[in-house]
Amino acid sequence: MSGLLVKNFSVSHGAIAAVKDLSFTVGKGELAAIIGSNGAGKTTLLRALSGLIPHQSGEASWNGNSLLGKKPEDLVRSGVVHVSEGKSVIPELNVKENLALGGIWRKDKKDVALATEEVCELFPRLRERLLQSADTLSGGERQMLAIGRALIARPELLLLDEPSLGLAPLIIEQIFDAINQLRHKLGLTVVLVEQNAMSALKIADIGVIINVGSLVTSGPSQELLADANLRAAYLGY
Amino acid sequence: MRKSKSLSALIFFAIGLFLLGLSNFVDELRAYQGAQVGIYVIAISSIILLTGFSGQISLGHGALMAIGGYSAVLSYNHWHFPMLLAFTFGAAVAALAGFILGMAAARLSGPYLAGTTLALAVGLPSLANQFHILGGEQGLSFDIGEAPKWIADKTGGDFTQYKWFFWISVTCTLFTMWFIKNLLQSRFGRTWRAVRGNPSAAALSGINIGRSKVLAFTVSSALAGLAGALLAMILGLVAPMAFTLTLSFTLVTGAVLAGVSNLGGSIIGALVLVVIPEITDAVATHLGGSEKISANLPGLITSVLLILTVIFAPNGPQLHKRNKSGKAKTQ
Amino acid sequence: MLILDTFLIGLSSGAIYALMALALVLVWRSTRVVNFAQAGQAILSTYIGYEVMNRTHNYWVSVPFAIVAGAAIAAFVDAVLMRALEKRSHKGSVSEIAPVIATLGLLGLIRSLTGMIWGNAYLQYTSPASGKGYEISHHTIPFSPQNLIIVIGALVVMGVFAAVFKFTNLGLALRASSFQPEISRLAGIRVDRIRTIGWAFAGAAGAVAGALVTPTTYLSPNSLDLLLVSGFVAAVIGGLDSLIGAVLGGLILGVGFAFILQYIGTSVTFSAAFFILIIVLFLRPRGILGSKIGRRDA
Numbered sequence: 001m002s003g004l005l006v007k008n009f010s011v012s013h014g015a016i017a018a019v020k021d022l023s024f025t026v027g028k029g030e031l032a033a034i035i036g037s038n039g040a041g042k043t044t045l046l047r048a049l050s051g052l053i054p055h056q057s058g059e060a061s062w063n064g065n066s067l068l069g070k071k072p073e074d075l076v077r078s079g080v081v082h083v084s085e086g087k088s089v090i091p092e093l094n095v096k097e098n099l100a101l102g103g104i105w106r107k108d109k110k111d112v113a114l115a116t117e118e119v120c121e122l123f124p125r126l127r128e129r130l131l132q133s134a135d136t137l138s139g140g141e142r143q144m145l146a147i148g149r150a151l152i153a154r155p156e157l158l159l160l161d162e163p164s165l166g167l168a169p170l171i172i173e174q175i176f177d178a179i180n181q182l183r184h185k186l187g188l189t190v191v192l193v194e195q196n197a198m199s200a201l202k203i204a205d206i207g208v209i210i211n212v213g214s215l216v217t218s219g220p221s222q223e224l225l226a227d228a229n230l231r232a233a234y235l236g237y
Numbered sequence: 238m239r240k241s242k243s244l245s246a247l248i249f250f251a252i253g254l255f256l257l258g259l260s261n262f263v264d265e266l267r268a269y270q271g272a273q274v275g276i277y278v279i280a281i282s283s284i285i286l287l288t289g290f291s292g293q294i295s296l297g298h299g300a301l302m303a304i305g306g307y308s309a310v311l312s313y314n315h316w317h318f319p320m321l322l323a324f325t326f327g328a329a330v331a332a333l334a335g336f337i338l339g340m341a342a343a344r345l346s347g348p349y350l351a352g353t354t355l356a357l358a359v360g361l362p363s364l365a366n367q368f369h370i371l372g373g374e375q376g377l378s379f380d381i382g383e384a385p386k387w388i389a390d391k392t393g394g395d396f397t398q399y400k401w402f403f404w405i406s407v408t409c410t411l412f413t414m415w416f417i418k419n420l421l422q423s424r425f426g427r428t429w430r431a432v433r434g435n436p437s438a439a440a441l442s443g444i445n446i447g448r449s450k451v452l453a454f455t456v457s458s459a460l461a462g463l464a465g466a467l468l469a470m471i472l473g474l475v476a477p478m479a480f481t482l483t484l485s486f487t488l489v490t491g492a493v494l495a496g497v498s499n500l501g502g503s504i505i506g507a508l509v510l511v512v513i514p515e516i517t518d519a520v521a522t523h524l525g526g527s528e529k530i531s532a533n534l535p536g537l538i539t540s541v542l543l544i545l546t547v548i549f550a551p552n553g554p555q556l557h558k559r560n561k562s563g564k565a566k567t568q
Numbered sequence: 569m570l571i572l573d574t575f576l577i578g579l580s581s582g583a584i585y586a587l588m589a590l591a592l593v594l595v596w597r598s599t600r601v602v603n604f605a606q607a608g609q610a611i612l613s614t615y616i617g618y619e620v621m622n623r624t625h626n627y628w629v630s631v632p633f634a635i636v637a638g639a640a641i642a643a644f645v646d647a648v649l650m651r652a653l654e655k656r657s658h659k660g661s662v663s664e665i666a667p668v669i670a671t672l673g674l675l676g677l678i679r680s681l682t683g684m685i686w687g688n689a690y691l692q693y694t695s696p697a698s699g700k701g702y703e704i705s706h707h708t709i710p711f712s713p714q715n716l717i718i719v720i721g722a723l724v725v726m727g728v729f730a731a732v733f734k735f736t737n738l739g740l741a742l743r744a745s746s747f748q749p750e751i752s753r754l755a756g757i758r759v760d761r762i763r764t765i766g767w768a769f770a771g772a773a774g775a776v777a778g779a780l781v782t783p784t785t786y787l788s789p790n791s792l793d794l795l796l797v798s799g800f801v802a803a804v805i806g807g808l809d810s811l812i813g814a815v816l817g818g819l820i821l822g823v824g825f826a827f828i829l830q831y832i833g834t835s836v837t838f839s840a841a842f843f844i845l846i847i848v849l850f851l852r853p854r855g856i857l858g859s860k861i862g863r864r865d866a
């Protein structure tokens with residue numbers, strides 16, 4: 001099976017069951033929006049998928065290869081890249097170094113240079129600030145840097161944890177635009193975790209709505225957007 | 238409450254009588270070692286109080302022992318304080334030093350505190366060379382003399398000096414344990430536990446964390462000072478050599494072996510510290526008695542024990558077991 | 569003249585403190601552990617250098633052996649002891665101080681081991697460079713060829729470290745994984761392995777300190793204990809997080825000690841370390857160059 005398969009997946013923090021018996025699939029090249037309010041278990045799900053925390057039960061595979069029981073650094077090398085919650089950059093390093101980090105382990109240095117160039121094209125604001133410390137970037141720029149670093153690893157599956165968190169609407173739009181562009185250009189598969197249901201579902205192919213760790217519903221994002229009941233209960237607009 | 242307090246006092250008294258009686262049936266060496274165990278119990282308890290109950294670390298308790306030892310000896314030799322008063326004075330001066338150190342310590346987190354107290358342990362003993370009154374490298378001799386005649390007469394037989402050391406050490410140890418036990422049941426003890434368990438919750442409930450830490454450091458230092466004075470007594474002197482970095486490390490080892498939050502464990506820790514050299518001596522002799530081996534085997538064994546304990550039973554042997562059974566239940 | 573002499577004494581000892589501080593800071597940054605066993609590791613590598621010199625009768629050959637040994641010992645300590653400690657770190661009352669205690673245990677273990685193998689007597693590990701001060705217009709300055717080697721050696725180590733950290737991918741990985749281990753892992757860096765390499769660098773710096781300073785004194789299982797304290801104080805002066813701070817801290821402390829030694833007396837030197845430490849911690853708890861960002865609570 002190609003694409004991402006998550007089946008009967010459960011994760012807990014000690015006694016707290018944060019993700020409960022969750023199942024969904026994302027086809028290759030699709031963009032899935034995972035929607036849920038604060039504390040729904042979205043971050044926990046992504047962290048378990050990328051190997052940062054252990055899962056409890058269930059399956060998760062990418063193109064037929066299990067994601068479970070692997071270290072995050074190994075998953076990155078096999079094309080599964082997670083951009084963690086809250087502007088995942090290293091403030092002590094400058095922009096260039098943060099980008100370089102994404103390709104440090106790659107053998108094909110020519111392609112790393114190419115990918116870096118592409119990122120600078122996609123986010124010109126980064127190019128202007130290459131030698132600036134990441135600490136001095138605005139929230140939006142940091143998010144761009146984090147996504148840019150992930151792209152330099154040449155991911156096949158990109159896991160994005162709330163890239164819109166704490167950003168102004170205009171910046172959110174820019175970032176979502178970039179994500180949308182990317183996946184059409186590079187054929188990326190994207191799992192986009194969001195509270196910002198409207199913007200996320202607009203660019204997504206499918207939506208997965210979760211509530212306190214459990215699946216509410218999933219389906220084509222247009223259908224979810226049109227469902228008045230869902231809107232009132234979970235999408236909040 | 239009242240009743241249990243007097244009961245526990247009675248128990249301590251009974252143990253004391255038993256131990257003192259015991260001293261009639263053992264030889265000189267054992268009496269001396271008994272005194273040693275008592276001193277270690279006090280010193281290890283002082284660390285347990287600090288680390289296990291107040292969450293601070295000290296690698297410098299050897300230096301606080303030195304302060305207690307030197308103060309006791311100076312007051313005894315120069316101002317002719319009576320013995321008990323000299324011991325109390327030693328503890329009081331160490332408490333004062335501990336109070337000052339504790340003020341600094343309350344602001345420091347783990348590794349900083351460890352390094353600062355380490356610097357104290359290394360630096361303080363060398364001060365003895367700076368001040369003439371402290372006797373330099375040779376130190377000062379300390380002779381508390383024979384046991385008073387009425388005690389010797391009462392017990393009959395020959396009342397040796399080692400036996401007298403043993404009596405003093407045991408009495409001080411029991412008194413200390415009784416004191417700590419009551420302290421831990423008091424308001425202060427509850428405060429420490431609250432801070433240790435959850436500092437932010439304790440702060441919210443109005444506990445002054447800084448003050449609680451300083452108090453723990455002060456009391457702990459007083460106990461270390463008393464242990465230092467007793468150590469000076471059985472050694473017959475105070476000198477920089479007696480309060481080395483190794484002593485400080487040994488105390489931490491004893492506390493970890495005891496299980497740092499288990500006061501009763503201090504007896505186990507102290508026994509281990511006294512027994513290990515005994516065993517290793519025998520082993521070294523068996524191995525051919527090389528000086529290199531016999532001098533270093535005790536250190537080797539205690540270090541290995543320390544490392545193994547901290548890896549495999551970081552909360553001490555007893556607590557570890559309890560943790561395990563607790564875990565089993567929740568699963 | 570006297571002031572210049574005193575400064576020269578301080579320069580040489582400061583270089584050694586700086587090396588030790590570098591070792592401590594490197595480990596602290598990556599592992600959040602003050603490695604009290606660093607003195608022990610340096611002693612062990614120096615004994616190995618001593619053995620090599622006994623075989624080859626060449627100090628210059630023995631030093632690289634000591635350095636490699638120091639790096640290997642440190643890597644071993646991280647990969648075995650620290651790893652085991654982390655795997656079993658409970659939430660218990662001692663979990664925070666467990667690493668401190670473990671490194672202390674290791675210090676004791678190495679001391680006793682070296683004592684068993686080489687005895688506790690003072691050994692001579694001599695360098696062909698003279699320990700006698702240079703003579704400048706009939707005045708013997710307290711700065712010998714061996715002191716010069718110490719200063720040059722420390723400069724070389726610092727230069728190599730600076731180059732590696734600033735200009736190589738390994739250096740980038742070392743910095744990234746010590747600042748933000750999780751983000752580094754998500755960027756594909758094998759943080760565990762990188763950390764062990766960081767320990768090896770620290771071990772090498774400590775080994776250089778041991779191999780260079782020992783010819784000016786003597787070799788015994790605890791002859792570097794005082795250096796540990798000075799290194800720690802230097803590291804704290806520098807902020808415990810900063811490599812440049814460690815170097816500056818070492819120099820400040822070395823020169824400061826030299827002046828105390830000259831104008832107050834020998835016996836206060838090590839109590840001075842304590843008082844300097846207390847003063848620094850009160851005035852600048854983060855040291856002169858301690859970083860403001862990314863600093864996890866100890």
Ligand SMILES: Nc1ncnc2c1ncn2[C@@H]1O[C@H](COP(=O)(O)OP(=O)(O)O)[C@@H](O)[C@H]1O
Binds near residue numbers: 013018036037042043
């Ligand atoms: N490290 C943790 N320890 C304990 N509970 C946690 C931890 N991280 C998250 N949780 C709990 O798990 C649940 C899901 O959290 P999270 O995955 O962060 O939600 P979301 O990202 O959807 O906001 C919440 O109830 C949260 O309190």
Ligand SMILES: [Mg+2]
Binds near residue numbers: 043162
């Ligand atoms: Mg989240």
